[in-house]
Amino acid sequence: MNMPDLFSFQSPVKIESGRRALENIPIELARSEARKPLVLCGSQRDGTAEQFAAAFGDSGVPIVLYEGIPADPDFMTLRELWGLYRDRGCDAIIALGGGTTADAAKALNIAVSGRPEDLEQATGGSPAAARLRPFFYCPTTPGDGRETSCFARFGKRDFSSMSLMPNLAVIDPRLLREGAPGALTAAMVEALATAVEARLAPARNPLSGLYADVVIRLLAENAAAAKKRAAALAPAANALCLSGVVLSNAVRGPASRLAAALSAETPISEATALAILLPHAAAFLAKRHPAAAADLLLPLAGADAFTRTPAGERAARMAPQLRSLIRNLAGAADAPPSSLGAAAVPKEALPAAARRAALDASGASEAEGLEILSLAWTGTP
Amino acid sequence: MGSFRQIEPGRKPFKKAYVAIMLWFVGRSIPIAAKVDPGIRREIADLPDGFTFSLGVLPAGPAMIVGKDASGRAHYLGWHPERQKVDLSLKIRNIEAAIGMFTFQESTAVATARNRLIVDGEVPHACAVVRILDAVEVYLLFKVLARLAVKRYPDWSAGRILWGRFRIYLGAVLGF
């Protein structure tokens, strides 16, 4: 196991996951001396808000439920929420939903710990160090793996601070939904990418590694093996919450940077680009860190397959194993195209994407990024 | 623009009633079981004189209390733990968790492992009380259900269990 000379890791999110998890929320609020949460939900009317409210029966805790967080909330929405929070005497925030709801909740938390103007005037980055209010997250439809992370995106600005992470993530199977077509696959691939890239990063350490391994195993052993799509929801939700923690302790790797860059330059969606790019980026990183790549085969393939593979071949087997896992997670309905070319990405766009990704110092230079993109374009394994 | 509403916490009267009945039965069974079963009698004898314990549901009941008087006998003391000093309280975190336990979806051991219970009092006493509850459950429940409730079904004779069950049900309902 790799022991760096110096490493740091933090996971301030408590996880409560499984049957009757929701009913614990009143006691957890009491533990943080909160008595009246403002609960934010998206606009989908899928019964989750009603189920959530029912869990408070017999608890003595009233809730203020706001339904209709839009897909791209703005400062007007934030002011409305801030006013509601203050007028109703709320003292905690719960996000019930996916990525946008979580972002809105984090932004609101900054605002209520000061004033909404603070958020509007902030140029992004870290909010002031004031202690934020208790913030819980309850997944429903699949998010994008950033819900439990230290990151928040609001009003086209990006914020980042460990204090933005939810104090508690409550994963209750009753609330989990598949969401829009392709959403579940995209979410799982996102979580997988975060975990794989963290395991192959130069700054990998035993703690980020163990969280990453749990994400990979939940996806490989539970979600991919699920006979029915619905059975993948719980492992996927758990994996997503944990991947947010991994993300907050890691630097984004080449696959996610290139996917983001490519989707900014071309019509391809970030999720599809990531599904295609991840095995190629992993193969590139495997050449740089063969020991880490070999190690990664263990959570991907399981102990028996791992020990049966000769030690010298493990690093090379990792990327193909990863590719087949992505296909299993996607299933027949969401199978990604076999290459960027097959996904109708114009070859001329690749250099610009490589340049854009390299700006963020992803650990792959512009030339290396272009090499990964080119291999992914032709589909050479 | 979204919509908002304030939701006051609802009630769950049927679930509370079910749990209340179960707790009443268990509470009234313990003193009888102590007369019938030497193991339970020994556990009660080892507890301090005047010791009281309660098993209840947060935030506001139902509950049951059992106490040991100065002469060493156990008594059912009702369902209002706030009205007296309780040395050991086992509180189930919410009504749904209580339903899970009293419909045998979660045994005492599993419920403890899943953090459904909050124990307030000294650990050795809690250990004794859990052993007493386990033994009482063996008497009260048919084997099929008791096996779901306890970790290891004891190897008592069928006669011991049947006589004890008869005596405890009779005593719990009639009060002696």
Place this chain on the structure above:
Amino acid sequence: MELPGYYEFFCRPRVIAGHEALEQVPAALGELQARSAMIVTDKGVTGAGLTGILTQAVGGGLRIGAVADDVPPDSDLRIVHRLADVYRREVCDAILAVGGGSVMDTAKAVNILVSEQADDLMRFSGAGALKRPLRPLVAIPTTAGTGSEATIIAVVKDHQRHLKMAFASPYLMPDLAVLDSRMTLSLPPAITAATGMDALTHAVEAYYCLAKNPLSDGAALAAVRLVGEHLLRVTRDPSDRNGRLAMATAALLAGAAFSNSMVGMVHTMGHATGSVCGVAHGVCMAIYLPYGLEYNLHKRGETMAELLLPLAGEEVYRGTPPVERARRMIAEVRKLNADLHEATGGRHARFLSEVRDREGRPMVTREQIPEIARAALNDGSIFYNPEEMDFDDLRMVIFAAWTGEPLDASRIRKG
């Protein structure tokens, strides 16, 4: 990977680990708005020069308001009160706890008093009594170890009233756990072996007891692997810095694992043996661990088999057919004890009748076994054990652990 019907997991402390991790403490405390720390430690730690290494490492970046190095081997209520007074008098705003389990417990208790501005510690005993975050607490373990830098528990003894007070709250967890290889470099082989086996036991029991969950499993597997790769080597070569860091990480991971998924009969019997006969915790863990595995084998064999690869490595795993892996795991634990026994010149005991005090006298007699079994009945950890245990079961297992003979499988009553 098993996704249980319900689970909880929380490991709050920020972890900074490395060969020069202590130097990061002033900046990390600065982020928590703390500038003036009180060091809580014991004479053993100061005597080994570790307090000096710490004060030098933090240099001018942090004011050391006070150094209290008189924490006894067992946490004591009177010391807790005295240290709280020192903290207030010297206007400190953070605590650096440098030491083993007792120092950590004491520091956590002091933190309750100074944060809640209270005088009566009893008010906060039990679970859920704390409602707010406490003042900054930094845990710097000097053994590898109890893992108490990652737990929500603190235990304090009131020697005057003969009481043990237990506190459990997520707010008790340190804000920061600093693992620095310099802090365990001077650990003598026998203590390295015992504390290492303590960490292994935490990880193994967390892996097969009733409250196991994906995260505690991940932490436990990582811990077992680190112990398997490093414990024997570090016991033989105390100056192996990477090995020391690896073992410190293993102890923290094992602490995170068991703090969330609890422990079972090995701890039940270990606590009782410690309180009746005064045997050190790690020594008890090492001796009882194979017996805990044997006793629960019929209920958790498949789970135990999963520990063979991380503990014993690939060659052993590949050479063991699946049906034999659980038993091989138990054999490997016994082998590890035997190897450590040899590496420590016989100081690491393999069974209870081999445990000796400083004068060479046996610490556990056959006649004490019933008393140990009785004490074990009062320990809450028994409830998380997969199989039921009553007085007779306990006596049987403790006797086997006394002689060193494996358990007779036919005598295990299966539930």
